[in-house]
Amino acid sequence: MSANATLVPGGPEAPILGQIRASQRAARSSFRAKYFATWFVILAIVGAAIVATGNAEPDFTTTWGRYILEGAGLTVLISTVSIFFATILAVIGALGRLSSNGFINGAASLYVSLVRGTPLLVQIYFVFYALPQMGIVIDPIPAGIVALAFNYGAYMTEIFRAGIQAVPRGQREAAESLGMTERLLMRRIVLPQAVRIVVPAIGNDFVSMIKDSSLVSVVGLQEILWRSSTVGRSNSQLIQALLIAALVYWALTMFFSYFQGRLEHRLALSDVRL
Amino acid sequence: MIAQPTPDKGLVGAEPILRLTGIEKYFGSNHVLRGCDLEVHPRETICLIGRSGSGKSTLLRCANFLEEPTAGRVEIDGIGIDASPLKARNRADREKIRKIRMSAQMVFQDFNLFPHMRVIDNLIEAPVRVRGLGRDEAIAIAEKHLERVGLTEKRDAYPARLSGGQKQRVAIARALTMEPKVLLFDEPTSALDPTLVGEVIAVMEELAHTGSTMIVVTHEMAFAREAADRVYFIEEGQFLEDGPPGQVIDDPQDPRTRAFLSRLLAR
Numbered sequence: 001m002s003a004n005a006t007l008v009p010g011g012p013e014a015p016i017l018g019q020i021r022a023s024q025r026a027a028r029s030s031f032r033a034k035y036f037a038t039w040f041v042i043l044a045i046v047g048a049a050i051v052a053t054g055n056a057e058p059d060f061t062t063t064w065g066r067y068i069l070e071g072a073g074l075t076v077l078i079s080t081v082s083i084f085f086a087t088i089l090a091v092i093g094a095l096g097r098l099s100s101n102g103f104i105n106g107a108a109s110l111y112v113s114l115v116r117g118t119p120l121l122v123q124i125y126f127v128f129y130a131l132p133q134m135g136i137v138i139d140p141i142p143a144g145i146v147a148l149a150f151n152y153g154a155y156m157t158e159i160f161r162a163g164i165q166a167v168p169r170g171q172r173e174a175a176e177s178l179g180m181t182e183r184l185l186m187r188r189i190v191l192p193q194a195v196r197i198v199v200p201a202i203g204n205d206f207v208s209m210i211k212d213s214s215l216v217s218v219v220g221l222q223e224i225l226w227r228s229s230t231v232g233r234s235n236s237q238l239i240q241a242l243l244i245a246a247l248v249y250w251a252l253t254m255f256f257s258y259f260q261g262r263l264e265h266r267l268a269l270s271d272v273r274l
Numbered sequence: 275m276i277a278q279p280t281p282d283k284g285l286v287g288a289e290p291i292l293r294l295t296g297i298e299k300y301f302g303s304n305h306v307l308r309g310c311d312l313e314v315h316p317r318e319t320i321c322l323i324g325r326s327g328s329g330k331s332t333l334l335r336c337a338n339f340l341e342e343p344t345a346g347r348v349e350i351d352g353i354g355i356d357a358s359p360l361k362a363r364n365r366a367d368r369e370k371i372r373k374i375r376m377s378a379q380m381v382f383q384d385f386n387l388f389p390h391m392r393v394i395d396n397l398i399e400a401p402v403r404v405r406g407l408g409r410d411e412a413i414a415i416a417e418k419h420l421e422r423v424g425l426t427e428k429r430d431a432y433p434a435r436l437s438g439g440q441k442q443r444v445a446i447a448r449a450l451t452m453e454p455k456v457l458l459f460d461e462p463t464s465a466l467d468p469t470l471v472g473e474v475i476a477v478m479e480e481l482a483h484t485g486s487t488m489i490v491v492t493h494e495m496a497f498a499r500e501a502a503d504r505v506y507f508i509e510e511g512q513f514l515e516d517g518p519p520g521q522v523i524d525d526p527q528d529p530r531t532r533a534f535l536s537r538l539l540a541r
Contacts, residue, residue: 173340174386178400179373181372
């Protein structure tokens with residue numbers, strides 16, 4: 001068979017193609033082997049160090065592991081409710097930041113600047129410990145939610161503002177030409193498209209929120225971190241306790257990141273793209 | 275003014291439906307429009323031609339206040355508004371501008387369909403929420419115009435599934451569903467693949483021949499020849515020449531009109 005015969009469409013395939021595919025397969029499996037071997041070795045060294053220093057005590061894990069794990073319920077609850085209110089704050093904040101009214105724009109900009117310029121931990125302390133001195137006493141769970149929603153709302157305000165500005169100018173002009181008022185075109189044309197643009201970013205923030213919600217343990221909320229540090233300290237098993245907490249957070253973020261990736265993928269494939 | 279008969283659509287209305295008087299526009303210190311006057315009578319088709327940057331699109335956008343004119347007056351269907359460069363529009367003015375926009379529907383170069391709505395929802399959105407029509411009534415009008423542009427079968431498609439020519443025909447149907455007095459076309463075929471221009475031009479010619487009132491900013495001289503009652507040549511924000519297409523396009527008097535057309539037609 002001549003070399004040219006292999007170029008005929010539908011004809012027999014050139015032998016070199018099979019060899020290229022085999023070598024690509026080999027490269028991929030070699031990469032994967034190194035990748036997982038690295039994970040295994042590093043985690044094994046950490047585990048060995050824990051055993052060698054006499055910090056592995058299976059009794060602790062069997063006794064308290066479940067207790068720490070059950071803190072995940074509160075962590076997810078706080079994060080979900082907070083991201084919900086943060087999103088509402090962010091829409092209002094973004095409309096404020098884009099407003100041509102000086103008062104409204106000023107208020108929204110002050111909110112964003114103040115919240116982004118101060119630590120989340122300070123804000124949590126403020127809501128739980130400082131507000132009571134002004135006669136405003138909030139229970140730990142609502143206090144944690146208020147602080148997290150307030151904080152994330154400011155960051156997400158900037159995300160929503162960028163999302164609204166990313167809606168093509170022609171959309172607004174088309175809506176105006178059809179006689180829509182500012183309110184109507186925001187609600188029906190601009191915001192629905194902006195939301196689609198920012199959904200991936202909201203997903204990211206939700207995953208961050210799951211981790212940042214550990215900060216509300218300082219006001220005594222019995223979520224993952226509070227439980228693990230409490231039982232870890234009283235049993236002098238902080239290494240195991242915190243490792244369990246870390247694993248629970250890790251599992252939660254991987255779980256939600258997976259769904260966020262799926263959601264992004266679906267939005268990318270959607271008919272309703274921009 | 276005396277009503278003039280036109281060859282293929284009967285009597286042109288006696289009173290102008292749209293009148294622009296002394297329209298001036300500055301972008302910063304750039305003087306884009308230098309006193310344009312334009313009258314359009316019912317059932318007339320007007321083409322605005324000129325180089326890119328000559329101000330023809332800006333003039334069209336001033337007519338429905340997508341751009342605020344710096345000076346001049348816009349009157350459409352009995353509603354008149356003067357330029358107000360120094361003062362923000364009050365509520366009454368904004369309502370008048372909305373009325374003007376509803377009477378003078380714009381078709382854009384890049385279609386600007388709403389990507390998150392199906393074709394039929396694009397068409398009925400404003401009739402239902404702005405004009406206050408019932409949903410069924412709006413759908414009936416929308417389906418009539420969708421059929422007119424030949425896209426009945428795309429009724430439930432999302433815009434992302436349409437070709438450029440189909441998108442522009444949907445955009446025309448969306449404008450028609452508002453039942454406007456005047457249609458404003460801002461270079462409606464300039465963003466299209468050359469093979470798709472024809473289907474949009476065909477729809478526009480049909481509209482022109484069946485008595486729609488239209489102002490068309492375009493580089494399509496074949497369309498202007500075929501459909502326009504009058505052609506205006508605009509250069510540096512001023513009308514240099516106007517008249518029937520046979521005169522302005524085929525026998526231009528001003529040397530600048532001649533230079534523009536010879537470049538354009540040589541392509």
